[in-house]
Each structure stands twice: as C-alpha cells, then as structure tokens.
Amino acid sequence: MNYKYELHCHCREISPCGFLSADETAKLYQQAEYDGIVLTDHFRTDIIEKLPGKNWREKVDSFLKPYRELKAVYEETDFFIGLGMEIRFDHNDNDILLYGFSEKLLLEEGEDWVKFGLPFFYEKYHEKMLIIQAHPNRCATTYPEPLSYLHGIEVKNASPRNENHNEISEQTVKENPWLIAIGGSDCHRTEDVAGSGICCEKRIQTEQDLIKVLKDKAFQII
Numbered sequence: 001m002n003y004k005y006e007l008h009c010h011c012r013e014i015s016p017c018g019f020l021s022a023d024e025t026a027k028l029y030q031q032a033e034y035d036g037i038v039l040t041d042h043f044r045t046d047i048i049e050k051l052p053g054k055n056w057r058e059k060v061d062s063f064l065k066p067y068r069e070l071k072a073v074y075e076e077t078d079f080f081i082g083l084g085m086e087i088r089f090d091h092n093d094n095d096i097l098l099y100g101f102s103e104k105l106l107l108e109e110g111e112d113w114v115k116f117g118l119p120f121f122y123e124k125y126h127e128k129m130l131i132i133q134a135h136p137n138r139c140a141t142t143y144p145e146p147l148s149y150l151h152g153i154e155v156k157n158a159s160p161r162n163e164n165h166n167e168i169s170e171q172t173v174k175e176n177p178w179l180i181a182i183g184g185s186d187c188h189r190t191e192d193v194a195g196s197g198i199c200c201e202k203r204i205q206t207e208q209d210l211i212k213v214l215k216d217k218a219f220q221i222i
Contacts, residue, residue: 002199003035004222005080005210008097008134008154008184009192013066014041014051019189022066026074026081032194036080036204039067040097040184044088045114056111064103080204086134089117093141097154097184100129100211122149130214132182136172137165144172152180152214156221158195159186180214183221197222 009025012018020028022039029037041063053059070081084099096118105128113121122131135157136144144153155169173181185195198219204210213219 002201002220003203004033004197004199005082005204006034006037006185006187006194006197007084007099007182008040008086008157008196009037009187010041010086011039011066014047014063015188016047017042017188020187022070023073025187025193026070026079028190028193030079034194034197035078036082038082038084038099038210039070040084040086041066042088042095043085043114045090048114057107060103060107060110064106078203078205080210082204082207082210087113089121090114091117092143094118094136094143094145095134096145096150097132097134097182098129099132099214100207101125102207118145118149126151130180130211132180134184135159135162135165135169135186137168138162139165147172147176147179150179152182154184155181156183156196157186158184159188159192160195162186180217181221182214194222 010018011022051059051062053062067083074081086095086097088095130151132152133145133150134154136153153169155173156166173179183196185192200213200219
C-alpha cells in the first residue's frame, strides 16, 4: 500500500495568498485520499511583521496556531500533520522549504532567520533540518541557489499559476543525483489540491519519519 503526502501547502490564516483555511485544506486532502499534509506557510519579513503579537513569542504562537490546531484535531487519527515553512530571506525573492525544525528552535532562534541569507543559514542549520529550494526556476525574479547550500530542490511544482519550469529542475537533479528531489502542489486554492506530493510504502506518523523518508529517498513523486 502506498501512502500519499502533500509537502507544500499554504493556509489563509498565515499566507496572504492562501484562499483555504488550514482546516479546509486538511479535509480536502483527506477527500483526495492523501494520508497527511505538511503546512509550509510563508515566513518572510512582511508576513512576520503582520502576525498578531507584541513580541517574538506571541508572533511564533500566531504562526504556529493553524498547525497546532490541526495537530490537535487529527492527533488520534492516522492523518499526519507536519510542520514546515517556506522561508524567504531578505536579500532576494527565492523561497526555501524547511522541514524538521522544532517549535522550540523557531522560538529560541527564529527571530533572525530571514536576515541570515541562505549560505549562513545552511552552515548553521543543515544538521538540524532539511533545506530544499521551492520552484527554483519559476520566474525571472527567482533563480537557483548554489546547490552546496541545499539538501534538495522541488522538481515538480504543480501550481497552475507558475510558469513551465519543472523540466529545468528535473535536469538539475539528473546532473546532481545526490540532491533530494521532491514534488508539491503548492496548494493555495481548491483547484490546487492533490496536484503533486510524494507517496511511500511506510506510513509517516512523526516529523522524524518524514525526515527519514526524505533523506533515504524512500518515496516517489506524485
């Protein structure tokens, strides 16, 4: 039996480009017979500034609220709710998907993340989380980051609003097979649901399971 998971989705509570609530997103993926989702809401300066809260702890609580609420709803089920983010550093328009960081790490060290830039961020955190560039060839204002600062890249981004760019990313992985190559729907709206993701033979139940599946490349892209 194959288990299906979405690795790239946004909810309107955090991401201003999102049309679906976290709850609506989870229900739609259940209807599409997926076995879990990873919330990867945008994490960049303009969004952080607008998060409710007078201090960093309160802003972190606001960012994590949709994830925590979904986690509580599905805690007694087999439907996996994962914590991720799509970070954008201040110096360019590239988006980086992060998987495997803890709430504690975000609270204690995350306030300065967007200021770091990818080279310093990778040096500091590459052993604590997976760092994967989202849609690296999407448009003229984005570009592939140096591969030495990444664990992998998103080779299939299924958003119907992005330019045709996946072929370039696929070629990059062919030339650099050590990279982790993932797929994601980049879900913002109902029509985006279940456009891509990964399927694997073992059920993902924890963040550690997710990281192991990705590191071991024990999955196929949907």
